[in-house]
Amino acid sequence: MGKLLKKIFLVDLFQGLRVTFRSQNPRSIVTEQYPAERPRIAERYRGAPRMNTNPETGESLCIGCNLCALACPESLIVMTSERNEKTKRKELATYTFDLSRCMFCGLCEDACPTDALELTQDFELATYTREGQIWDRKMLEEGPRPTRYKW
Amino acid sequence: MPDATFLDSTELVLNMGPQHPSTHGVLRVILKLDGERVLGTDCVIGYLHRGVEKIAENRTYAQFNPYVDRMDYVAAVSNGLGYCLAVEKLLNTEAPARAQVVRVILTELNRIASHLLWLGTHALDIGAITPVFYCFREREEALHIFEQYCGARLTTHAFRIGGLQYETYDGFERDVQAFCDMFLAKVDEYEELLTNNRIWVGRLQNVGVLSADECKEYGVTGPVLRAAGVKWDLRKAQPYSGYEKYQFDIPTRQNGDTYDRYIVRMQEMRQSVRILRQAVGNLHEGPIMAKVPKVMKPPVGEAYVSIEAPKGELGYYIVSDGSVQPYRVRVRPPSFVNLQALDRMVRGALIADVVAVIGTLDIVLGEVDR
Ligand code: SF4
Ligand code: SF4
Numbered sequence: 001m002g003k004l005l006k007k008i009f010l011v012d013l014f015q016g017l018r019v020t021f022r023s024q025n026p027r028s029i030v031t032e033q034y035p036a037e038r039p040r041i042a043e044r045y046r047g048a049p050r051m052n053t054n055p056e057t058g059e060s061l062c063i064g065c066n067l068c069a070l071a072c073p074e075s076l077i078v079m080t081s082e083r084n085e086k087t088k089r090k091e092l093a094t095y096t097f098d099l100s101r102c103m104f105c106g107l108c109e110d111a112c113p114t115d116a117l118e119l120t121q122d123f124e125l126a127t128y129t130r131e132g133q134i135w136d137r138k139m140l141e142e143g144p145r146p147t148r149y150k151w
Numbered sequence: 152m153p154d155a156t157f158l159d160s161t162e163l164v165l166n167m168g169p170q171h172p173s174t175h176g177v178l179r180v181i182l183k184l185d186g187e188r189v190l191g192t193d194c195v196i197g198y199l200h201r202g203v204e205k206i207a208e209n210r211t212y213a214q215f216n217p218y219v220d221r222m223d224y225v226a227a228v229s230n231g232l233g234y235c236l237a238v239e240k241l242l243n244t245e246a247p248a249r250a251q252v253v254r255v256i257l258t259e260l261n262r263i264a265s266h267l268l269w270l271g272t273h274a275l276d277i278g279a280i281t282p283v284f285y286c287f288r289e290r291e292e293a294l295h296i297f298e299q300y301c302g303a304r305l306t307t308h309a310f311r312i313g314g315l316q317y318e319t320y321d322g323f324e325r326d327v328q329a330f331c332d333m334f335l336a337k338v339d340e341y342e343e344l345l346t347n348n349r350i351w352v353g354r355l356q357n358v359g360v361l362s363a364d365e366c367k368e369y370g371v372t373g374p375v376l377r378a379a380g381v382k383w384d385l386r387k388a389q390p391y392s393g394y395e396k397y398q399f400d401i402p403t404r405q406n407g408d409t410y411d412r413y414i415v416r417m418q419e420m421r422q423s424v425r426i427l428r429q430a431v432g433n434l435h436e437g438p439i440m441a442k443v444p445k446v447m448k449p450p451v452g453e454a455y456v457s458i459e460a461p462k463g464e465l466g467y468y469i470v471s472d473g474s475v476q477p478y479r480v481r482v483r484p485p486s487f488v489n490l491q492a493l494d495r496m497v498r499g500a501l502i503a504d505v506v507a508v509i510g511t512l513d514i515v516l517g518e519v520d521r
Pocket of ligand 2: 065069115
């Protein structure tokens with residue numbers, strides 16, 4: 001009997017509607033208004049790579065050990081180093097990072113002994129061309145350059 | 152079960168997918184129909200095949216770790232756990248106690264996140280649009296904990312062979328505790344929306360019934376098996392990562408229909424919260440990484456480790472030839488095995504039930520195709 005009454009008075013449906021109406025409070029809106037509002041990005045987020053430099057001298061922290069390139073499962077880091085005759089130390093010569101193949105696993109970052117290579121919180125990596133995804137040393141050190149497009 | 156069409160009319164062959172929204176990815180089901188009734192199905196899979204097992208043969212053990220996240224991308228943490236445990240077994244090491252507890256916390260959070268995604272999309276398939284928004288709201292909280300812990304939300308690469316790479320962040324315990332406190336009320340909310348709803352019940356009850364014996368024949372595991380009344384959970388049956396220390400129940404049901412599978416998964420989420428609470432209380436200081444060599448060369452041999460992933464038994468079989476790269480990695484994906492029961496479950500049912508059954512099997516095509 002109770003069952004039948006519940007059925008006639010649509011109890012089950014109103015039960016569900018109650019939940020929906022409880023969430024109508026404007027304060028319970030959780031949607032991020034993305035471009036207008038910046039999303040909360042965690043400190044450890046693995047996003048765009050950056051090559052850190054010594055803030056005082058501007059020298060690269062990279063010692064040209066090639067460990068990051070060896071650690072990368074995708075082999076997307078290509079670097080060359082040369083010996084500095086004055087200081088008798090290995091120095092970074094060129095460094096390219098092919099972002100289009102990167103899966104942001106963080107293995108390169110973990111492998112780096114000097115914290116030179118770091119994955120940052122920057123997540124907006126769209127470019128108009130594939131070539132734009134290949135970052136060279138300058139771009140890694142200074143951050144991506146804003147591109148101008150001709151219409 | 153009809154084996155011929157009504158009045159011997161020609162049977163209709165219909166492609167469902169690979170772009171059909173309710174096939175949860177790129178599954179193509181060839182339906183043989185008599186009107187609305189399904190006479191048989193053929194699954195065409197492989198649209199998402201990336202050759203993950205082959206890739207493993209060309210990567211070192213540590214390098215392959217991020218790839219396993221991309222099989223079941225909804226439950227990436229569980230995948231990582233299974234792989235790490237398998238390699239640890241080959242290396243004959245074990246993660247330290249603290250690492251194990253953190254692993255349990257993250258995998259249970261991931262189970263909740265995976266079930267939430269399932270619930271939202273399954274309800275969406277059935278026609279209930281609302282739950283998906285609520286589910287994603289809570290899932291976001293779980294994913295945010297992942298992001299803060301390891302720096303990625305979906306393809307987390309959270310664990311390393313031998314333990315963990317990252318120490319927990321400040322406020323990790325607080326966040327997990329807050330999630331637990333918040334979450335149980337939310338499960339009640341979903342149940343309020345769905346459990347008694349007449350359309351939901353009507354669409355799910357006695358749909359896609361799979362009995363316990365059939366489940367065993369097909370090798371189906373996970374919530375699908377438990378909904379048929381088999382009390383089988385690898386976390387209890389062969390505990391790993393210290394699951395024997397936690398108290399939780401294995402929810403089971405009797406009928407093995409779609410509705411029961413829904414109930415089982417809802418209860419599993421509550422049990423996960425129970426485990427989470429105990430695990431957070433169990434988190435003590437200690438090392439997080441076992442002593443593993445930088446260049447891993449496991450001794451010649453093989454290891455099979457299976458864990459209870461959100462979707463069922465997830466197994467990794469790794470053969471080592473003593474070099475830095477695995478000789479062979481074979482994955483036993485729960486989604487692939489569970490999908491094999493689809494034909495049995497939908498024969499004689501209506502097309503609309505096919506949608507419900509695909510939803511209830513909780514497959515991820517990334518894992519089916521690998
Ligand atoms: S994040 Fe992973 S895939 Fe990307 S460069 Fe580093 S190691 Fe390679
Ligand atoms: S691992 Fe670090 S120091 Fe070594 S080459 Fe790469 S960026 Fe430079």
